[in-house]
Amino acid sequence: MSYRVLIVDDSHAMQEIIRRIVTISGLEVSEFLKALNGNAALELLETNTVDLILTDVNMPECGGEEMMRRLKMNSRLRHIPVIVVSTDATRARVEQMKQLGAQGYISKPFTPEKLRSVIRQVLETSHA
Amino acid sequence: MLEIGLSEQLLGCVLRECAEEVLGTMLFSEILGERSGDDLRAHNLLGATLSISGPLSGIFRTVVSEPAATALAADFLGLDETPGPTRVQQVINELANMICGSALSRIEPEALFTLGDPEPASDPFPPNGVFQCFELTEGLLAVSIEFTS
Numbered sequence: 001m002s003y004r005v006l007i008v009d010d011s012h013a014m015q016e017i018i019r020r021i022v023t024i025s026g027l028e029v030s031e032f033l034k035a036l037n038g039n040a041a042l043e044l045l046e047t048n049t050v051d052l053i054l055t056d057v058n059m060p061e062c063g064g065e066e067m068m069r070r071l072k073m074n075s076r077l078r079h080i081p082v083i084v085v086s087t088d089a090t091r092a093r094v095e096q097m098k099q100l101g102a103q104g105y106i107s108k109p110f111t112p113e114k115l116r117s118v119i120r121q122v123l124e125t126s127h128a
Numbered sequence: 129m130l131e132i133g134l135s136e137q138l139l140g141c142v143l144r145e146c147a148e149e150v151l152g153t154m155l156f157s158e159i160l161g162e163r164s165g166d167d168l169r170a171h172n173l174l175g176a177t178l179s180i181s182g183p184l185s186g187i188f189r190t191v192v193s194e195p196a197a198t199a200l201a202a203d204f205l206g207l208d209e210t211p212g213p214t215r216v217q218q219v220i221n222e223l224a225n226m227i228c229g230s231a232l233s234r235i236e237p238e239a240l241f242t243l244g245d246p247e248p249a250s251d252p253f254p255p256n257g258v259f260q261c262f263e264l265t266e267g268l269l270a271v272s273i274e275f276t277s
Contacts, residue, residue: 010245011225013205013218017154020206058225058243087229092240107233108226109153 002030003123004048008041008055008067009034009085014108018054018085018115025116027123038067045077052123057086057093068100081126083118085110139235139258143271146230147262150223151269156203159262159269168193168252168261168268174216175252176224179244184236186275188228188243191252192220196267221246227271 005022009015015034022029033048035041039062041053053071057064064084072078081104084097089107097105103125104118144159151157168191175191192200201211201219211219224246232241253259257274 011218011222013201013215013222016205060245087225087243088241089229089233089237090239090241091233091237096240108229109150111153 001127002028003051004031004033005029006033006035006041006044006048006050006053008036008038008053008059008064010036010056010059014056014085021112021115022054022119025112025119027116027119038062038064038070041067042070042077045071045080050080052119053080053082054085054119055082057084057088057097064097065100068097068102072101079126081122083122085115136258139273140260142231142234143227143258143260143273144262146227146234147260147269147271149230150226151200151264154204154226155200155223157200157264157266159264161263163261163263163268165252165259165261165270168270171268173250173252174220175249176217176221176246177249178224178228178246180228180232180241180273180275181244182241183239184232184241184275185277186273187257188224188231188274189249189252189272190220190224190227190269191249192223192269193267196264196269199266200264217248228273231273 007015007018019032037059055064082102083104084102085106087108094105104122171193173191174197178188180186201216204219252270259272261270
């Protein structure tokens, strides 16, 4: 199976490293879509379908927390699995994002193995 | 408000641990040893400053000597060619984000913090706070954190 992956991060550099690591992890990706914040991501999702969202938390205009709230209120989008990729590794933040519906949480810095393992686990669970 | 329960020495150890973890995991670099902050004066520096807000407020800063910043950015982005200044600054911003986020999760794991957008910084010295300067293969990297409340 080939996946369409949306990367939401306000850092072009981090978007690029995530794309590169997902690619070398062996996950078959047909297309990467990228957005610089939650508003841009939700706008993209109006006209595109994706199988997985990888999102940062701290972003200008609309952060990961607000984006998750809006995703979960949308019946067309609420099923899309979301993995948070953030520098914020506090237990409070992890718990908050999971309560908002994130299926996985990866704190930066991360190894390619860690990213691959969480993505596979989330995709297997969501397609089971 | 929380009060930070770590001594300056322990906070310095946390900064070193976090810098080592970030450099080793995502930038394919390592700390070779500690250096005096005065050694930075001989270099052109690139850096990023982040504001910290939440139960603790403050400022986090990372500065890197220019050749080291360029080499780290190329490794981080997986480039064979030399990255331009914009991309180098983006990587330094992300480096600051990662070290700061990692440090805060060790200092106060139960708290919710917000980091401001990284702003370019070339002055390594905060008026107060904990400061650490490291030698890398490619040059120097310094980190500092100052809590104001």
